[in-house]
Amino acid sequence: MDSRSRLQELLPKLVLAPSFLIVLVFVYGFIAYTGILSLTDSKMLPSYNFVGLQNYVRLWSLPHWWRAISNLAIFASLYIVICSVLGLGLAILLDQRIRIEGLLRPIYLYPMALSFIVTGTAWKWFLDPGIGLENTMHLWGWESFSFNWIKDRNYAIYCVVIAAVWQSSGFVMAMFLAGLRGVDNEIIKAAQIDGASTMTVYRRIIIPLMRPIFLSAFVVLAHLAIKAYDLVIALTGGGPGQATELPATFMYSYTFTRNQMGIGASSAIIMLIMIFSIIVPYLYSEIRGGKGR
């Protein structure tokens, strides 16, 4: 074996090594470090005085954390369900051979190109009773109009859902549209010849065929929901009170403003476990199914 072919054999491994190491150290190494911190009594600064699982016990006894978890449950389930329903609806609408569809699709998708921080800020003004929708309605003469969810502890979390849905449903639409376009026309023709109505074709044939897309959409939306941070920070800052606190904002405030680094780290680990339990089965099925390419 001459040196050139040996080089060609080794080179791929050599050039892959830096990326591999970067991901290994900066993601898994740092997660491990966070894991270690979660077992210590770190306050403002990291300490290496191990206290076992005490932080986890305290974490789950905090009403504040329970608030964040239940908010996440409300936010994630509404966000995923509404985005999927709207996304599928819009995709079916666009699949009807719309005129100038090429112009319409980017418009549906625009919100996704924006930063969550811009969306959050814009919706904050829009939903603010003093300057937004409510005020505008009053100026136009509809004095009794009232929409102050964003200031209301019981409803503020739904404002986060509204802004997030506005941002993401066009993007879910794009996923479903790609799926619809991938459905074999022959199957549909065959069904139509057999006398199936459009509704039946969608319900019985097309939607079941799109199961993989539902799964992808679920995974993408679920991880966006668990990671949600910037949107909440811009829209409500976690308030009023703790009404829109999510695990990510909880983690940030415990680690950096309340100087409870140990508890913050343990909440980060819990979030990681949540994400893992969603993506590991998904990636596993992707690899198994051999369609991950």
Added chain:
Amino acid sequence: MARNVSTQRKIVVTVAAWAIGILIFFPILWTFLTSFKTEAQAIASPPLFLGFDWTLENYHEVQERSDYFKHFMNSVVISIGSTLLGLIIAIPSAWAMAFSPTPKTKDVLMWMLSTKMMPPVGVLVPMYLIFRNTGLLDTRLGLVIILTLINLPIIIWMLYTYFKEIPGEILEAARMDGASLAKEIIYVLTPMAIPGIASTVLLNIILAWNEAFWTLNLTASKAAPLTAFIASYSSPEGLFYAKLSAASTMAIAPILILGWFSQKQLVRGLTFGAVK
């Protein structure tokens, strides 16, 4: 499926689709229009759609109040810098995985990609400590590094899927003809890879431009990009509609332009390649 529908239904559906499109786009359009109004016109009743005196006064005021250009330049440097640095690291890796795959390649790829889904809070503490100890807090360099690290998996993944579309036979043919490795890469691979690389660059600039978790948490003022600029407007007190609109229009304008050209890449990247 309704791929051959009656004209009447087609009209109804088209109207409905456009109505929804306008509804979705309306907040963006309205913000844009309002940014050119005076404060009095901005809250006029009934609202003014186009018939108002267009003014640039709000833009002047926003620039003076919070130095838009400084934030803009920070965003430009950070997103382009991190994209280029990311490409330098990612191109060889993606090339290796696409053209010399081993049985483990797919696992490595999935493993790298899975890190993009993780919540950044999981690595925030060690990252913050390193930044503080090395003086990288609130520097452009620090943000370039962090955004490179954060987006590296997605860059590798995107490049890999594009490289995969290049037929390996062409490379082999070049090799047969005696082309050296360098020539093979420069004359054969690069011209075919450029569209894919360009798409990846576009996607990554948008991702880096929009990235807020790290840019908000690791900057104070000096290196703060547009995400921090817009966040500083998030408390409405003392501000008025027209100025708020000007600030947000300025923050999203580059993305609105880039976004038009990169819809496909955005979907492909954000679905981790599930949708091409």
